Amino acid sequence: MSDLLLELRAIEKSFGSVHVLHGVDLDVRRGEVIGLIGENGAGKSTLMNIVAGTLAPSAGTMAFEGRPAQLRSVRDGRAIGISFVHQELSTVGALSIAENIFLGDYRAGPGGFVNYKAIRTEAAQVLERVGLGHIDPRTELGRLRTGEQQLIEIAKAIVEKPRLLILDEPTSSLTPFEAERLFALMKELSDQGTGLILITHRLEEALANCSRIVVLRDGRLISDRASATTGREQLIHDMVGKEATFTYRGGERGPGEVRLKVEGLKDKGFLAPIDLEVRAGEVVGLFGLVGAGRTEFLETLYGARPRTAGSVTLDGAPVAISEVTDAVKAGLFMLPEGRKSRGILPTHSVERNISISHLGQLARHGFVPGGAEREAAARRAETLNIKMGSIRQPITSLSGGNQQKALFGRALLADPRILLLDEPTHGVDVGAKSEIYDIIHGLADQGLGIIVASSELPEIMALADRCVVFAGGRIAGILSRDQMSDDAILELAFSLEADAPGTGKAPAYAR
Amino acid sequence: AQELPEGATVEAVENTEGPIRIAFMAFQNNPFWTPVTEGAEAAREYLADFDVTVDYIDMGDNMSAEAVIASVESAIAQQYDGIVTVPVFDGTERIINEAVAEGIPVVNIIAEGSQPSDRLFFMGQDATAAGAQLGEFMAGEMEGDGKLGVITGLFGATQHSQRMNGALDYLAENHPEIEIIGPFENQDAAETAYSLVQDMYTANNDLEMVYVTAGGPFGAAKAIQDLGLTGEVGVVGFDHTPENTTYIDSGEMAALIDQAPFQQAFDATVMLYNHLVTGEGFESDYIPVEGNILTPDGML
Amino acid sequence: MGGRVTRSLAQVFSHREASIALMILILFVALSFANEYFLSSRNLLNVGRQASVVAIVALGQALVIISRGLDLSVGSTLGLSAVSSAYVASVTGSQELALAAGLGAGLVVGVLNGLMVTRININPFIATLGMLSVARGVALLMTGGIPIPYTGWAQWLGAGRIGDVPFSLILLIVLVVVFHIFATRTRIGRNVYAIGDNPKAARLAGINIEGTRLLVYALCGMLAGLGGIILAGNLASASPDLGRGYELDVIAAVILGGAALSGGRGTMYGVLLGALLMALLSNAFVLLGISSHWQVVAKGLVIILAVGIDGLRRGRED
Amino acid sequence: MGGRVTRSLAQVFSHREASIALMILILFVALSFANEYFLSSRNLLNVGRQASVVAIVALGQALVIISRGLDLSVGSTLGLSAVSSAYVASVTGSQELALAAGLGAGLVVGVLNGLMVTRININPFIATLGMLSVARGVALLMTGGIPIPYTGWAQWLGAGRIGDVPFSLILLIVLVVVFHIFATRTRIGRNVYAIGDNPKAARLAGINIEGTRLLVYALCGMLAGLGGIILAGNLASASPDLGRGYELDVIAAVILGGAALSGGRGTMYGVLLGALLMALLSNAFVLLGISSHWQVVAKGLVIILAVGIDGLRRGRED
Numbered sequence A: 001m002s003d004l005l006l007e008l009r010a011i012e013k014s015f016g017s018v019h020v021l022h023g024v025d026l027d028v029r030r031g032e033v034i035g036l037i038g039e040n041g042a043g044k045s046t047l048m049n050i051v052a053g054t055l056a057p058s059a060g061t062m063a064f065e066g067r068p069a070q071l072r073s074v075r076d077g078r079a080i081g082i083s084f085v086h087q088e089l090s091t092v093g094a095l096s097i098a099e100n101i102f103l104g105d106y107r108a109g110p111g112g113f114v115n116y117k118a119i120r121t122e123a124a125q126v127l128e129r130v131g132l133g134h135i136d137p138r139t140e141l142g143r144l145r146t147g148e149q150q151l152i153e154i155a156k157a158i159v160e161k162p163r164l165l166i167l168d169e170p171t172s173s174l175t176p177f178e179a180e181r182l183f184a185l186m187k188e189l190s191d192q193g194t195g196l197i198l199i200t201h202r203l204e205e206a207l208a209n210c211s212r213i214v215v216l217r218d219g220r221l222i223s224d225r226a227s228a229t230t231g232r233e234q235l236i237h238d239m240v241g242k243e244a245t246f247t248y249r250g251g252e253r254g255p256g257e258v259r260l261k262v263e264g265l266k267d268k269g270f271l272a273p274i275d276l277e278v279r280a281g282e283v284v285g286l287f288g289l290v291g292a293g294r295t296e297f298l299e300t301l302y303g304a305r306p307r308t309a310g311s312v313t314l315d316g317a318p319v320a321i322s323e324v325t326d327a328v329k330a331g332l333f334m335l336p337e338g339r340k341s342r343g344i345l346p347t348h349s350v351e352r353n354i355s356i357s358h359l360g361q362l363a364r365h366g367f368v369p370g371g372a373e374r375e376a377a378a379r380r381a382e383t384l385n386i387k388m389g390s391i392r393q394p395i396t397s398l399s400g401g402n403q404q405k406a407l408f409g410r411a412l413l414a415d416p417r418i419l420l421l422d423e424p425t426h427g428v429d430v431g432a433k434s435e436i437y438d439i440i441h442g443l444a445d446q447g448l449g450i451i452v453a454s455s456e457l458p459e460i461m462a463l464a465d466r467c468v469v470f471a472g473g474r475i476a477g478i479l480s481r482d483q484m485s486d487d488a489i490l491e492l493a494f495s496l497e498a499d500a501p502g503t504g505k506a507p508a509y510a511r
Numbered sequence B: 001a002q003e004l005p006e007g008a009t010v011e012a013v014e015n016t017e018g019p020i021r022i023a024f025m026a027f028q029n030n031p032f033w034t035p036v037t038e039g040a041e042a043a044r045e046y047l048a049d050f051d052v053t054v055d056y057i058d059m060g061d062n063m064s065a066e067a068v069i070a071s072v073e074s075a076i077a078q079q080y081d082g083i084v085t086v087p088v089f090d091g092t093e094r095i096i097n098e099a100v101a102e103g104i105p106v107v108n109i110i111a112e113g114s115q116p117s118d119r120l121f122f123m124g125q126d127a128t129a130a131g132a133q134l135g136e137f138m139a140g141e142m143e144g145d146g147k148l149g150v151i152t153g154l155f156g157a158t159q160h161s162q163r164m165n166g167a168l169d170y171l172a173e174n175h176p177e178i179e180i181i182g183p184f185e186n187q188d189a190a191e192t193a194y195s196l197v198q199d200m201y202t203a204n205n206d207l208e209m210v211y212v213t214a215g216g217p218f219g220a221a222k223a224i225q226d227l228g229l230t231g232e233v234g235v236v237g238f239d240h241t242p243e244n245t246t247y248i249d250s251g252e253m254a255a256l257i258d259q260a261p262f263q264q265a266f267d268a269t270v271m272l273y274n275h276l277v278t279g280e281g282f283e284s285d286y287i288p289v290e291g292n293i294l295t296p297d298g299m300l
Numbered sequence C, D: 001m002g003g004r005v006t007r008s009l010a011q012v013f014s015h016r017e018a019s020i021a022l023m024i025l026i027l028f029v030a031l032s033f034a035n036e037y038f039l040s041s042r043n044l045l046n047v048g049r050q051a052s053v054v055a056i057v058a059l060g061q062a063l064v065i066i067s068r069g070l071d072l073s074v075g076s077t078l079g080l081s082a083v084s085s086a087y088v089a090s091v092t093g094s095q096e097l098a099l100a101a102g103l104g105a106g107l108v109v110g111v112l113n114g115l116m117v118t119r120i121n122i123n124p125f126i127a128t129l130g131m132l133s134v135a136r137g138v139a140l141l142m143t144g145g146i147p148i149p150y151t152g153w154a155q156w157l158g159a160g161r162i163g164d165v166p167f168s169l170i171l172l173i174v175l176v177v178v179f180h181i182f183a184t185r186t187r188i189g190r191n192v193y194a195i196g197d198n199p200k201a202a203r204l205a206g207i208n209i210e211g212t213r214l215l216v217y218a219l220c221g222m223l224a225g226l227g228g229i230i231l232a233g234n235l236a237s238a239s240p241d242l243g244r245g246y247e248l249d250v251i252a253a254v255i256l257g258g259a260a261l262s263g264g265r266g267t268m269y270g271v272l273l274g275a276l277l278m279a280l281l282s283n284a285f286v287l288l289g290i291s292s293h294w295q296v297v298a299k300g301l302v303i304i305l306a307v308g309i310d311g312l313r314r315g316r317e318d
């Protein structure tokens, strides 16, 4: 028998008119750990969905263990030994841990009865392997922390003793401790001959734990390198298609007056008291690993989640923010993380998505003058260079980057003094990204105070005049432009992890 | 020209006016309406020889004032020469007046709202009198004392209230020793009457009689049967429908009063026709119909 | 200019409103042939009047549904408002107070619904299901179950005509126009759509979700109150039983009119069309002398058909 | 072992079932003092019987709601099944065929609901709102609106007793146990929860969502059919009007019993408690001789209260 586990040949995939994958070839051998990397939207998840049977390819062939495989469902994929841990959590909070691990099957006998004894014992064993041996498998899954739920997903995948295991960004919600545990487990599996594919945005992680690293860009397989002989810069070059070209150009702005002053801001339990200042014309970068608490901080500041303590001063005057409406009135505006779920109004047109924050100012006696609205939205769309057929087309028909620019238009129309940006370029292509960077710089030039939360170091380096590093729900350190370097930032980002809340052994549900 | 069908009492006069169109309206939600429809059908056949068209208009299975209004409105729009309808509810007077103002005489049968209208006449049972009639009957059966459970159809329906109060007022006046349990509303549902009787009996195991003013008396009778109280507790209610009369035979139903629905439907239609031909009015605008009380011992 | 008109037309007819307009048209043509009286202005005006109460209440319901809510209590609210108004009229004799009491009762119920949904986070279906019972019970308690005779302004609202045209139909047309403008031209109206489309995004964009939702439920309650006054006026009698089961008809009209229960979608003229279609169906069965039992079947089939076409076009959602 | 018991107890009482059990307890104690007959076994058995039809139908509804669906057509299905069963009994005289016809009619309606929801992607609220009308209409057409006398097995099901205990109550208890086992111990039952809680996760786990949903609607229809037979048997007469408005009572029982309309949550014993609470309320009003108008108010308040407590605990959702 050959060593070859998976062979993909000329895989193509289109969603309607959108061509996502262009003739991808890929081989995976037994016991091999492949790192699959690429920018957001490169097609990594789509490719793996095809391998696992969730999606059917538009063209191309796949063979598994030497036999041609035409998968019509996840079930087919699992039947031949392929397990897939999806990027989004797909757990069922209402069921127990054991039931989740055996979801849909539950080791039921011919009578259709769940074999609780079997799944409990087997679940306990597999929990031990993923480092959750201290948890009772009968616990309702909804009581676990996100990271723990992610580990349950991994347990769910390995309990079937797959021959190929695909992990799509498994570490994004794990603590470093949990992540290390996972890598050890991957090593153990690969020693037993399981093939693994790991999708990750953390290059160090890929370099340290994978034997080969495959780079996807715009749906094409760009490179396939042995990690032992490859460096970070090479991978970035492969991913981006050019040297990281974003350059910082904030230097010429002089530091203005303090516009925003946050003191002792706390939420219900996760955030330590946060103090922060933002000056006019300043871009403050918020860096942190996923789960560091940046979103929590921004949302608490913005009034979107309950605050338990702290004060906010804007241009010297204290402002009371208990609801988002208060924040907007005071002159704050936030572009949230999660464009689709929390950003766009999906059945609204581009125009109306842009103008929604501006209706208050436009309205006379409560009426919105249609002409003025259209004009205001169209002007923003033009300055932001949004590519579209008509401003009245539904926003969902735009590409992600253009949707994001439309949301910028919304923010600009709100005419804020302080702009809060949470992952502003998530899922945005390189071209749009640099345009968005220009927009941010332009706004800072006009004197806005801007806070940008980002998980991408190059983004922080290209934008921030100052970098605030979050870890474990508190500020781990603040670096001035001169002090900012990849190493310095990362060191801070990892520094507080060990004693941060939620990372210890005590599970959340035990409280 | 033709024999009157059995149960009918009014003959038609010679038609000197040419073709005449009459709209006959009734509901269609329970067996009470079966003899009404049959009466209308008999009138249609009988009057066909007199160059009269009687159209049966189904007011639906959802009894409400709005349904009556919509049907009368539509009959006006269709320019019928006369209308026979069953305006059970308060609030139907206006549209009846409107029809009359348009020159379309209206005859009300069976039950009408409590407010006066310009209808040609109302034929039907005096609900209060019928209630009193049954009150007297029940007092006799109960020998002047004991507990009487009362279940009424809808608190809002005029006819139901009149039947209820007719009996209650009579009893309060003449037999104050009779204790009244309730009244409870069953919304014409037999299953609710069943549960109500069960619960009433639980709290009053010396219950002697149950009075159901509207829909579903057989549910109450069935409850008596299932409680094994046949002969001890009697149910009194309205209408000789097959479901109800079953329990006359088996003994739970002590009395049922009817409203001569077939006769009302037929006679009213023919009287309306006669009026349309002759233009003659009527002595009174209320034509009472005697109710027949059916008991296990036969008609009273 | 021409392009704009075509585009607007296309936009109008890409939605469910188109299927409904088509159904109405077909029914119209068929009935014109089947019954000589159908096209008489009297009959058509009757249809309009019969649609008016459902349509007026449906305007409020549509706003609630567009904001991703639901109000099952409208039927009961209608009854409660009717008896409140009639009661105040009979006690005080003042027509102004009576009108205010009817609208006020609706408003109170609406505000309570809104508070339950926005402050206590009760699912709208459940909150208004509870209110359905409470409002009906209060109406029964107020009256002891006995209808109250009701004349005066209400009667004029419910049964008056200007020329041949029923006043309630004129009121409906005015309200459709007003609410169309409210929904499409005012800030709050636009916020209602945004909230229904994506509540999280709307909140983060600075829209006062709680306030807007509260307003929408309040408006819905008030329109149900108006409906109650009209209905009671039409009958010259306010029964606590008035409007029983109306909620389902009203929701059906809104859904037929193109609104989606998932929020963010729906128009006021669609609601009008939906209510008209249902009234036309009833009229058809009476005019053609078909058993009303068929009408019950037809009503259900029309709902399924209208929405089913959409469903097939749209495909799976989860 | 001890820990296990405590944990199970804690789990049981962390949910809405606890509030309902408490309300039942309070009502129980209050009624025991207020009326000497309340605690008589006869009265308690009556309450059980009165709850049985709503509870049986609510078991099916609960499954539908747990799977994130809704069935508004149960009341009409109940009526249709009752007349179908009585009709077949009167025509063929065969009790087996009659039973099969009643359950079969329910099954057909359920399957149609399921197909509309899973194949045509009609929102369950709307699909079953349409079916509410269609099924009722068909029942009316079958009978011409006239009830059919119905004796035989059905009568025994609806009114029979074993010893003093009503057979329908025994059937209810058996069904609760069976459905509890189905929901908590079988593969399909667990899949119902998974689908309701997180349809995407369920699909990725290879669970047959369409099939499971179809089954759940079919079961719900069949239980409504059984409810129809029991109700008709109880009265020895099948009216096409049977079960009008039942859907709201049934849904209220399910919600009171702790299920969430957003799916994934709910228990069969909770449904039993919910139905018992409602039956107990009715019983209380008759025993205490309080106007039944208060009962209407109380029913609504209980729903709002039970769910409102949850809402306050849970906080805002969007």
Ligand SMILES: Nc1ncnc2c1ncn2[C@@H]1O[C@H](COP(=O)(O)OP(=O)(O)OP(=O)(O)O)[C@@H](O)[C@H]1O
Binding pocket: A015, A018, A020, A038, A039, A040, A041, A042, A043, A044, A045, A046, A047, A087, A400, A427
């Ligand atoms: N169902 C779909 N319909 C239309 N387009 C889709 C669909 N799924 C994915 N896409 C598009 O395909 C492209 C690739 O998406 P994919 O999720 O595979 O990217 P990815 O590499 O996994 O990105 P990320 O790192 O953000 O997870 C994106 O442009 C995305 O918008």
Ligand SMILES: Nc1ncnc2c1ncn2[C@@H]1O[C@H](COP(=O)(O)OP(=O)(O)OP(=O)(O)O)[C@@H](O)[C@H]1O
Binding pocket: A145, A146, A147, A270, A288, A289, A290, A291, A292, A293, A294, A295, A296, A337, A455, A470, A502
């Ligand atoms: N509603 C919640 N209740 C309890 N914990 C929460 C809640 N929301 C988030 N958390 C926890 O708070 C931590 C930080 O959340 P979050 O992931 O939003 O941070 P972040 O720094 O913004 O990272 P990113 O935005 O990249 O995901 C995580 O550990 C998460 O599990």
Ligand SMILES: [Mg+2]
Binding pocket: A044, A045, A046, A087, A168
């Ligand atoms: Mg991905």
Ligand SMILES: [Mg+2]
Binding pocket: A294, A295, A296, A337, A422
């Ligand atoms: Mg974040």
